[in-house]
Amino acid sequence: MPDSASEPYDLAVIGAGCAGLAGAVTASELGLRVCLLDGSGQVGGQFFRHPAPALGALRPQALHHDWPAFAALRQRLEASDTRRLLGHQVWTVTRGSGELWTVHALSGVDGGAERPVRVHARAVLLATGAYERQLPFPGWTLPGVVAAGGAQAMLKSGLALPGKRIVVAGSGPLLLAVASSLAAAGAQVPAIVEASGYLRYVTHARALVANPRKVLQGAVHGASLLRHRVRPHSRSAVTAAHGTDRVEAVTVSRLDQDWRPVPGTGRRISCDALAVGHGLVPQIELATGLGCATRRTPDGTHALVLDGRQETSVPGVWAAGETGGVGGWELARVEGELAGRAVAFRLRGVLVDPARVRELRRRRDRMRAFADAMAVAHAPRPGWTHWLDDDTDVCRCEEVTARRVREAAAELGARDARTVKLLTRAGMGWCQGRMCAAAVACLAAGGGDEGVPPSPERRPLAVPVPLGLLGSPAGADEAGADEAGINEAGADE
Known part of the structure; x- marks a missing residue:
């Protein structure tokens, strides 16, 4: 790690999900000085959320079907020299003096006293993940209507359910995982409502054949839904939620090819919670603030343009995971390792295993093709505005x-x-x-x-950043100067 506040890190990794973890540990193991920042107090990102130790969960791995892979990444992180700044919300990245990048963050965002922090690095890896896309409908602001991923987050991190009888609706493969996990946790799931149809995957047979693990995961979730007697409704949508102080029922309607509700097909399903989402949107605000080029994805969102080494259009800024297009945690882990190796070679001339790099690229391209197939299959159609x-x-x-x-x-x-x-x-x-x-x-x-x-x-x-912190005379703390990685504001100014 840096010996003084004036000595920068080699790499600042923003985001401690699978992509960020893989990138950080790979770069650190190759000899780079790495700082990892995340707004959460724990590593794992959205996918590998897990209960806080205070909740006393005996088997947090029961909430994840791929927990051993995350546990291995976390073990590598703990064994590395990576500086971890958790509970630090990054609000911008700027080009500093001497071709260095400055990462500006706020510490204490989880309830402590907020303080500005700066981290200087020779390169930046953006692994900021994604957030859920929501399409409004009458009643979607009622208490009890939550995001699909939000319902899963409540379960994984808080060991809580948004209700006892939960309808899961929207579009995308996330719905299968959410419905099966809620049902396994004891909730009654009367219906899973998918606006698209899974038959669209048939037109991407090559991507399916090349990714048998993904097909198996879908089959496992499907079997779980059958076991819990969850009724599927394809080519349908929740077009209204009903209730006074809380959602009490939803109307499910059939949809035509353009997602327009078919007249006369609406039927009510009683529930006390609705988990709804229509896919994920790459979180790229930090990247676009730096001028990184973007592309339109097959489902109408925007992702970063990346080269074969995961570098953005801005030299010195790399990205991995959902920032380059939503594709799941396994793709994120592969891209994170690729980025970590690329940064090590660029900054230190570290010789990386060519065979390993080729294998990673093959896996990335294979999984990216499947991700594109998913995006096409579940892309929202314009007729939804008729809801x-x-x-x-x-x-x-x-x-x-x-x-x-x-x-x-x-x-x-x-x-x-x-x-x-x-x-x-x-x-x-x-x-x-x-x-x-x-x-x-x-x-x-x-x-x-x-x-x-x-x-x-x-x-x-x-x-959002408090105006008082932006205008504070001290400006920011320097991360990486002492054993804790942070000095008091203005101590060395």
Whole structure:
């Protein structure tokens, strides 16, 4: 590790999920000085969330079917010299003096006193993961309606369920894992509602054959659902949630090819919770703030453009995992190792095993092809806007209804999400459009295929930052100076 505050790290890794862990331990084992930052107090990311020790869980591995792989990564991390700054929320990355990168973070985001921290490094690896895409519908703001991944996170990290009778709905393979884990934990799951159909995978037979493990995982989840008598509803969607103080029932409707509800097919299913999500969106705000190039993915989101070594269009900035396109934890681990090896070769000239690199690239390309097949199969279709009535909140933060968005498009000439934002404040709230950008863009375009979020804007702040900290005279602590890795603010200024 660095001996003084003036000596930078070789690599700063942002994100301690599978991609970040693999990249950090690989680079450290190859002789690099590495600092790993994550906003959570534990490593593992979203997929390998696990209960805090205070909860006294006896078998946390029971909540994960791939726990040994994570345990091996964590053991390698603990055996390495990697500096771990957990509970540190990174809000921006800047180019510092002498071709160094400066990572700006806030410590204490989990409830302690927030303090600014800076980490200097010669290279940066972005492994920031993804967040869930939500498509609004009447009643989606009722208590008891949660994100699909959020329901799984409650179970994994808090050993809690969002309800006793939980409908799982949306689109994408995550629904299978969520429904099976909730059922195994004791919840009654009366239905799993999938807007797409799994028959679309047949058109990508080569990707299926090349990834038998993925097919097996799907079969295992399917068998679990059958065992727990969870009823599947394909080519259907929850088009309304009902209740007063809490969700009490949902309406499930059949969908046509464009995801428009088929008249007369709605039926009610009673429940006290709804877990819903329509796939994942790469979290790339830090990267776009640096000017990294993006590409549109097959399901209409935006991911980073990466070369064969996982480097972005900005030299010295690498990325791995969902930032380059959603593909699951195994793909993230492979890409993290590839990035770690590439950085070691670039910075230190470390000779890496060519055979190992070739094998990693083959595995990456194979799994990336399967990820693209999933994206095509579950991509939202424009007819979903027919679920909405005029009083449905599209932007929850600013309480902007579908009527106001439609009026901005029809009467004021708005044709994209940015113009609607200026006219209605949709997307100006706490989440900064993460929850509503896709919905606003589709409504502004009249529901056409062009109604997808525009290329992400460059923003100086990736997450909300207290104004007082930005203007503090000390500026920031220096990470890596002493045994704890952090000095008091302004001590060495």
